[in-house]
Amino acid sequence: MKSSAKPVLATVAALAGVSTPTVSKVINGRDDVAESTRLRVQSALDELGYRSPAQRRSRLTGPAMVDLVIGVHDGAYSMEILHGILDYAANGEVDVVVSSHTPNKLARVDHEDWAQRMQESGRTGIIFVTSEVTSAQVLAFSRRGIAVMVIDPLNSPPSGDFASVGATNWAGGKAATEHLLALDHERIAFFGGPAAAECSVARLHGYLAALMSRGIAARSDYITDGAFTRESGAEATRRVLSLPEPPTAIFAASDTIALGVLEVARERGLRVPDDLSLVGFDGTPLAEQTLPRLTSVAQPLQEMGRAALRGVLRLSHGEQLDATHMELATELVVRDSTAQLRS
Amino acid sequence: MKSSAKPVLATVAALAGVSTPTVSKVINGRDDVAESTRLRVQSALDELGYRSPAQRRSRLTGPAMVDLVIGVHDGAYSMEILHGILDYAANGEVDVVVSSHTPNKLARVDHEDWAQRMQESGRTGIIFVTSEVTSAQVLAFSRRGIAVMVIDPLNSPPSGDFASVGATNWAGGKAATEHLLALDHERIAFFGGPAAAECSVARLHGYLAALMSRGIAARSDYITDGAFTRESGAEATRRVLSLPEPPTAIFAASDTIALGVLEVARERGLRVPDDLSLVGFDGTPLAEQTLPRLTSVAQPLQEMGRAALRGVLRLSHGEQLDATHMELATELVVRDSTAQLRS
DNA sequence: CTGAAAGCGCTTACAG
DNA sequence: CTGAAAGCGCTTACAG
Secondary structure, eight states: OOOSSOOOHHHHHHHHTSOHHHHHHHHTTOSOSOHHHHHHHHHHHHHHTOOOHHHHHHHHHSOEEEEEEEOOOOHHHHHHHHHHHHHHHHHTTEEEEEEEOOHHHHHHSOHHHHHHHHHHTTOOEEEEESOOOOHHHHHHHHTTTOEEEEESOSSOOSSSSSEEEEEOHHHHHHHHHHHHHHTTOOOEEEEOSOTTOHHHHHHHHHHHHHHHHTTOOOOGGGEEOOOSSHHHHHHHHHHHHTSSSOOSEEEESSHHHHHHHHHHHHHTTOOTTTTOEEEEEEOOTHHHHSSSOOEEEEOOHHHHHHHHHHHHHHHHTTOOOSOSEEEEOOEEEOOSSOOOOOO | OOOSSOOOHHHHHHHHTSOHHHHHHHHTTOSOSOHHHHHHHHHHHHHHTOOOHHHHHHHHHSOEEEEEEEOOOOHHHHHHHHHHHHHHHHHTTEEEEEEEOOHHHHHHSOHHHHHHHHHHTTOOEEEEESOOOOHHHHHHHHTTTOEEEEESOSSOOSSSSSEEEEEOHHHHHHHHHHHHHHTTOOOEEEEOSOTTOHHHHHHHHHHHHHHHHTTOOOOGGGEEOOOSSHHHHHHHHHHHHTSSSOOSEEEESSHHHHHHHHHHHHHTTOOTTTTOEEEEEEOOTHHHHSSSOOEEEEOOHHHHHHHHHHHHHHHHTTOOOSOSEEEEOOEEEOOSSOOOOOO
């Protein structure tokens, strides 16, 4: 696609079969150009990947600029990732442009327009945090030379279509469950995030694998999906506590969900961990601040942020990544919310 | 200072008494220019406020770009402000470039260089969050046409030298203390942030005013300053609990400090609020997540973020602000950590 | 080290 | 609606 020599107005004009002033008019959005001519010029511009002198220059002289799109507003979680990215950015010559988009808003945005504007502003790359991403979207950016990385993608990458950074969710889910099993719990519930979220599904399967290796049958009434919110955790807790045989331990797929569990346990006068053991997931500073402090599977969120930024910068330099999907290790941090099952 | 017509190389050359190629060389950092000539050209560039075509253009065509410098890493606090700023930014055509600087790092940075780089990147304005700011620093930016706003300045603005947004800290401190007084507490301790932080001092004076209007003498052994951290709160709590006559209530100048109070209270087997009442400050989501949930003076952090961004954009359009310092109202939110004094 | 001259890439004003 | 011509602002190559 890309011609070797740097394209200037004259190059584009030659390809489109018009004069340079006409190309200039198209670029500047003048209206004294025939529609058919405009289209011909436009496709020549696209084909040659034309950049104005200002754009060429800002790409060369200015610091790299990477956009960060936060698709989730779990304060502690996003803040940790942002923290890692900003730390890394402070060392290199990168500016980080942050924007937040609710999943709904993200779906409504026209990615071609967005990528176009980013190209015009001389952006180097874009990092999505916990978003659903399609190949078409990624293509809109990469076709314009904007590198893309996704942190903790909500959907699984359609065979290497985009590069992503995640954590070892399956292993983390397994470790959390094994910890509870080692404390003699057998009636263990799992409270997941959205059923469609890959990371939540992987945690569920880690949970199932741990149960299975102990020969314990998974009970469907102990398994709930919902959202990564307090409310979702509270609701699930109310449900399982009203079962004829309630669980003695709960593995919540995020710390925020675990917060809802703690809330309802308190309402019901259940002591954690004496009456109910609880493991969370994420290991944000939040886990240190609850009462009791939360045993949780820590994700290396700051490291994930750094890795994503590093990846975007590599890609933008035309380097290959070692792997399109990178999983960083989770670690079970035992605090005060889990205890031996009382016999 | 600024000449009326837009300055081009020829204008600068004329003022400096050299030819345009020489000015071009200076701008591009070539080394075949005599030092004395370079200086003469440099000051002509500064005086005329010369911008390259790329800079002139990006200022006109691209979206406004505002830098946000977070000087404090209290997760929940910064996240709320960031949230407000990003919300507002999503509506207008502004990109927000976030960077984080510890106070130490901030002091070491050369502001002239920084402002210079920002000008070259076509930045519109800069917002500092909870930083110490000097007039010299602000001047470095505003002289280059970069608007400055400070959120919750750590020092008080030297008579209108910079525009800032804060909360009604004095009124908030007074409200917190009056709430405790209304619950019949008289032995009320105050745990502040850094002694140099304006906002903390204002909260202290609100506390003193409330005591005074009830005719209660302030006790110096009940008043501590420190930092806006958990550790600072824990340490202060240990100290006052070992007094011959410990307080029955504590007003902590931030929710994070209050967290440290809760921690030590738990260690000592003191029940909050039965044995000890506690009021925090900030009203971040954190206050909802502690056990017991924290009575706290809420700052309108998101609104403060929005106001700062609005202010920067106004200033950059050459508009005047209604006031150089703007205080948004705090609100006491009563939750579960305060109770009537047991007689 | 400096600048007259030539050149580059884009834009503007205007004739057709 | 289109493009030859003139112009603008910056840069480069090179003579002194």
